[in-house]
Amino acid sequence: MVLKYYYDLLSQPSRALYILLKINKIPFEACPVALRNGEHLTDEFKEKYNRFQKVPFIHDNNFILSESVAIVRYISRQYGLGEEWYPKExxxxxxxxxxxxxxxxxxxxxxxxxxxxxxxxxxxxxxxxxxxxxxxxxxxxxxxxxxxxxxxxxxxxxxxxxxxxxxxxxxxxxxxxxxxxxxxxxxxxxxxxxxxxxxxxxxxxxxxxxxxxxxxxxxxxxxxxx
Amino acid sequence: MVLKYYYDLLSQPSRALYILLKINKIPFEACPVALRNGEHLTDEFKEKYNRFQKVPFIHDNNFILSESVAIVRYISRQYGLGEEWYPKExxxxxxxxxxxxxxxxxxxxxxxxxxxxxxxxxxxxxxxxxxxxxxxxxxxxxxxxxxxxxxxxxxxxxxxxxxxxxxxxxxxxxxxxxxxxxxxxxxxxxxxxxxxxxxxxxxxxxxxxxxxxxxxxxxxxxxxxx
Missing domain, CATH: 1.20.1050.10 (Glutathione S-transferase Yfyf (Class Pi); Chain A, domain 2)
Structure with a gap:
């Protein structure tokens, strides 16, 4: 199953991860969430999608991860990023x-x-x-x-x-x-x-x-x- | 040369790293900085010790690093931490x-x-x-x-x-x-x-x-x- 990426392009870290995934050619399913409509504030969202009720976050099969910086590190380990982006040294x-x-x-x-x-x-x-x-x-x-x-x-x-x-x-x-x-x-x-x-x-x-x-x-x- | 650790035990992340280093038996030179006396506010401190003028930070030979969370990750790579503390998985x-x-x-x-x-x-x-x-x-x-x-x-x-x-x-x-x-x-x-x-x-x-x-x-x- 492809990585699902939940984001709102009016959120700063959402844009950063969106650009990072695209430039590094990491395939993902785009799952936009319109914060301005309060989509993230329902109980269903909290239970099924993300307990923090914030974006960005990912669903990688059954693994849910929030916090953009934690996501960068996870993506670099699981999918690989160009060495210049986040060096292994x-x-x-x-x-x-x-x-x-x-x-x-x-x-x-x-x-x-x-x-x-x-x-x-x-x-x-x-x-x-x-x-x-x-x-x-x-x-x-x-x-x-x-x-x-x-x-x-x-x-x-x-x-x-x-x-x-x-x-x-x-x-x-x-x-x-x-x-x-x-x-x-x-x-x-x-x-x-x-x-x-x-x-x-x-x-x-x-x-x-x-x-x-x-x-x-x-x-x-x-x-x-x- | 042994790792130099600069800290003030009245600072929360300073205490966290101090405990982490000790429990993991990582040898370090203890370099306390008394924030309440303003030791960190001089130009000399800024130039020689730490440009952010905050604690905690480390000098690992000529390598200077601030930000407690960045230091945890660096220490785990360079010196090793017990697997349960910060798992590699x-x-x-x-x-x-x-x-x-x-x-x-x-x-x-x-x-x-x-x-x-x-x-x-x-x-x-x-x-x-x-x-x-x-x-x-x-x-x-x-x-x-x-x-x-x-x-x-x-x-x-x-x-x-x-x-x-x-x-x-x-x-x-x-x-x-x-x-x-x-x-x-x-x-x-x-x-x-x-x-x-x-x-x-x-x-x-x-x-x-x-x-x-x-x-x-x-x-x-x-x-x-x-």
């Missing part, structure tokens, strides 16, 4: 793990919280954003972008060295997210912008395909500003 | 990874934030805790403890099955932390309490050694309440 792999663990309470948390308050909650509830909260989380986004530049991109072209790895893919998909609210975190940061453009270029056309909804909403936000 | 390992990734924005984040506002900030700044913030984070602790019981301990004795793994060690060290502020998250939760006692018992005497400071401060908090 212990120290190189450790440095990628270092980023994947670090991001949870940095890139992942802050950019998600900003987007939650600036875009997701207002969209779902049909209300104006709470500007005090939006501003608070925007400051955290700036702080995190400083860290990405100073701690991760200081001495090399990509997050963990001079080649693109799964760390760059995870970082890029998070940094695209605030564009849903019309805010581009790379603005005024030429180093970060140049890195993000390199990631995008190396992963086309799958990257754009995974970001179709994000780009569409971002474009309408830009238009609204004019 | 792919699916078993994936389920432990699932917890280690999940915890970042659950057990780790909320219990740390509670303790930060209820104990660390008041201690460092010599001021009364902000009770509104303490109460907000306490609610998050309760929510997370519900999830530990419902999502992780529902069908088995330990977090990822019927044997103790690195997932239990990480969870236990986090759940001990709010006791610094006189708050025991297992109170009124017999299942959680029984699990925590099993983890403690299996890991003595190293567990108590690593929790010496925590237990001392917790006892003085209990006494102050009387």
């Amino acid at each position: 212990s120290k190189q792999q450790a440095l990628i793990d270092e980023y994947l663990e670090w991001q949870h309470n940095n890139t992942r948390l802050y950019l998600a919280m900003y987007t939650q308050h600036a875009f997701i909650i207002p969209m779902l509830k049909g209300q104006e954003p709470d500007l005090k909260k939006v501003d608070k989380w925007k400051k955290s986004v700036y702080m995190t972008m400083d860290k990405i530049e100073e701690l991760w991109l200081k001495n090399h072209k990509y997050i963990c060295g001079n080649t693109l790895t799964v760390a760059d893919l995870f970082a890029a998909c998070e940094i695209e997210q605030p564009r849903l609210a019309g805010f581009d975190p790379t603005e005024g940061r030429p180093k970060l912008e140049s890195w993000l453009n390199s990631v995008r270029n190396e992963l086309e056309p799958v990257y754009s395909e995974a970001h179709t909804f994000v780009n569409k909403i971002a474009a309408s936000q830009e238009k609204a500003k004019l | 792919s699916k078993q390992q994936a389920l432990i990874d699932e917890y280690l990734e999940w915890q970042h924005n659950n057990t780790r984040l909320y219990l740390a934030m509670y303790t930060q506002h209820a104990f660390i900030i008041p201690m460092l700044k010599g001021q009364e805790p902000d009770l509104k913030k303490v109460d907000k984070w306490k609610k998050s602790v309760y929510m997370t403890m519900d999830k530990i019981e419902e999502l992780w301990l529902k069908n088995h004795k330990y977090i990822c099955g019927n044997t103790l793994t690195v997932a239990d060690l990480f969870a236990a060290c986090e759940i001990e932390q709010p006791r610094l502020a006189g708050f025991d998250p297992t109170e009124g939760r017999p299942k959680l309490e029984s699990w925590l006692n099993s983890v403690r018992n299996e890991l003595e005497p190293v567990y108590s050694e690593a929790h010496t400071f925590v237990n001392k401060i917790a006892a003085s908090q209990e006494k102050a309440k009387l």
